[in-house]
Amino acid sequence: MSNGFFSVPNPVNEPVLDYRKGSPERSEVLAVYKEMYANPVTVPLYIGEEKISTEKRAKMAPPHDHQHSLGMYSLAEKIHIDKAITTALKAKNTWENMSFEHRAAIFLKAADLIAGPYRAKINAATMLAQSKNIFQAEIDAACEFADFLRFNVAFAADIYTQQPIQGNGVINRLEYRALEGFVYAVTPFNFTAIAGNLCAAPALMGNVIVWKPSDHQMFSAKVIMDIFEEAGVPPGVVNLISGDPVLISNTVLAHPNFAGLHFTGSTEVFKSLWKQIGNNLSTYQNYPRIVGETGGKDFIFAHHTADISTVVTAITRGGYEFQGQKCSAASRIYLPASIADAVISGVIENIKSFTIGSPEDMSNFITAVIHERSFDKLVRYIEQAKKDTDVEVLAGGTYDKSTGYFVNPTLLKTTNPQYTTMETELFGPVVTVYVYEDSEWDATLELVNTTSEYGLTGAIIAQDRAFIEKASGKLRHAAGNFYINDKPSGAVVGQQPFGGSRASGTNDKAGSALNLLRWVSPRLIKETLVPATDYRYPCMD
Numbered sequence: 001m002s003n004g005f006f007s008v009p010n011p012v013n014e015p016v017l018d019y020r021k022g023s024p025e026r027s028e029v030l031a032v033y034k035e036m037y038a039n040p041v042t043v044p045l046y047i048g049e050e051k052i053s054t055e056k057r058a059k060m061a062p063p064h065d066h067q068h069s070l071g072m073y074s075l076a077e078k079i080h081i082d083k084a085i086t087t088a089l090k091a092k093n094t095w096e097n098m099s100f101e102h103r104a105a106i107f108l109k110a111a112d113l114i115a116g117p118y119r120a121k122i123n124a125a126t127m128l129a130q131s132k133n134i135f136q137a138e139i140d141a142a143c144e145f146a147d148f149l150r151f152n153v154a155f156a157a158d159i160y161t162q163q164p165i166q167g168n169g170v171i172n173r174l175e176y177r178a179l180e181g182f183v184y185a186v187t188p189f190n191f192t193a194i195a196g197n198l199c200a201a202p203a204l205m206g207n208v209i210v211w212k213p214s215d216h217q218m219f220s221a222k223v224i225m226d227i228f229e230e231a232g233v234p235p236g237v238v239n240l241i242s243g244d245p246v247l248i249s250n251t252v253l254a255h256p257n258f259a260g261l262h263f264t265g266s267t268e269v270f271k272s273l274w275k276q277i278g279n280n281l282s283t284y285q286n287y288p289r290i291v292g293e294t295g296g297k298d299f300i301f302a303h304h305t306a307d308i309s310t311v312v313t314a315i316t317r318g319g320y321e322f323q324g325q326k327c328s329a330a331s332r333i334y335l336p337a338s339i340a341d342a343v344i345s346g347v348i349e350n351i352k353s354f355t356i357g358s359p360e361d362m363s364n365f366i367t368a369v370i371h372e373r374s375f376d377k378l379v380r381y382i383e384q385a386k387k388d389t390d391v392e393v394l395a396g397g398t399y400d401k402s403t404g405y406f407v408n409p410t411l412l413k414t415t416n417p418q419y420t421t422m423e424t425e426l427f428g429p430v431v432t433v434y435v436y437e438d439s440e441w442d443a444t445l446e447l448v449n450t451t452s453e454y455g456l457t458g459a460i461i462a463q464d465r466a467f468i469e470k471a472s473g474k475l476r477h478a479a480g481n482f483y484i485n486d487k488p489s490g491a492v493v494g495q496q497p498f499g500g501s502r503a504s505g506t507n508d509k510a511g512s513a514l515n516l517l518r519w520v521s522p523r524l525i526k527e528t529l530v531p532a533t534d535y536r537y538p539c540m541d
Ligand code: NAD
Pocket: 186, 187, 188, 189, 190, 191, 194, 212, 213, 214, 215, 245, 246, 249, 264, 265, 266, 267, 269, 270, 272, 273, 293, 294, 295, 296, 326, 327, 328, 425, 427, 456, 498, 499, 500, 504, 505
């Protein structure tokens, strides 16, 4: 019971630290990295108060150093999955009845732990588990994660404030209930912040969670659970279950109290989960909420009025940062003939300047791709490109998996705008360029709009305002996050709410109130102060 209408802190984006030579943050993160590298851990299942280390386990290894062991993570059996669901449901009543200011305080504390005492730990874990260089780890694991938690509190407070008008003699209240049941969070490898937020966002709104992280993010998933625990998330509110995704999903999605899926990952997996939910519909107590942010085939379209160095930088950063493993990474590029050569030679020059290797060496821009399956897939596409006559390899095209899964940043140029690498999400450091005649820009925009099944991010680069207006209209449905004179990646919470439509997902915009609205089921409460005592209308007298 709260005797006061409380306000929440005004969120501010967490400043990105520099990690320059000699800075305290650089020495600290490197020391933690070394310590984590040298001391293998076991990641248990987190079910309520229990931390269960199962007999069946799998190895965790840094992608840039795959023979090294960071330890093991536990593989759940059906009995554990059932237990996680039961435990979540047991925790539900107390959690959803906790006042908002206390739920909010828990997640605000988690944000401060991330930005403060856990910053080096969560960054180092992300460098080791997902092979992010320190800059990429910092903007993800420390800054974006803290931002999600802080901004969500402010968005939730705004949502709760939205109330119906009052009537004569009547009080109307809208109560934003948590969903009836539990939420299943299924998260990808590529962002520690997304993994944490997919649990924290529904939990903030009073929901309880069964979380299945990616096998390739387990090492940093443990740090997330440590932070949640220290911040005071009560046992049973977020339960971590790792292991066979099919067994876990089959068990979770068959449960009558399954109330929502919070998914980020590939389009294919999302579609299969949606179908499974559809098939089980008559099992459920409620219609489950389905939120999924999935793949992309993100574009940069340069107009002949574009500034050349802006295009070069957008391709270089947008295409190759984090080895092209962002859902928003630019991977299909449309260049006008008049500036194509200059742009291409600028990008090649940048690629030649990239240093590649372990994230422990902070001068490296590029590190390894996530796993052998991804490495092998990228190699297949690169080798095919070397054989195909409608494409040429302008840079890269080489790879080595002896120590880590290293794929050298690759630039392809095709004469076929429908070439497979213009359409298919590869999720690696492979960028394909298509050159169009300057005068054909309008028809080429149509190609951009229709070439891929996705609609996640895209950028146009131009100085001509009339073109910018026309292209923005023509590409209205081609991207949920649309950038003008910038790269199509690097969305910041609170500034660029993120998500796309078409095959890219349900576009519920992580990092905004729109996402939080999916995790509530409002109850309208009407209270009549002096109730009617006669059924007859006045006109009947
Ligand atoms: P993925 O689809 O392989 O895995 C995502 C999650 O689904 C993991 O937890 C995985 O274990 C689980 N999973 C895999 N197979 C499953 C199955 N059969 N049943 C149930 N669960 C299953 O994706 P990934 O490789 O971890 O991440 C990369 C993908 O995520 C890319 O397609 C990328 O575009 C997308 N992504 C999208 C966004 C976005 O906001 N749109 C953000 C990040 C990543």
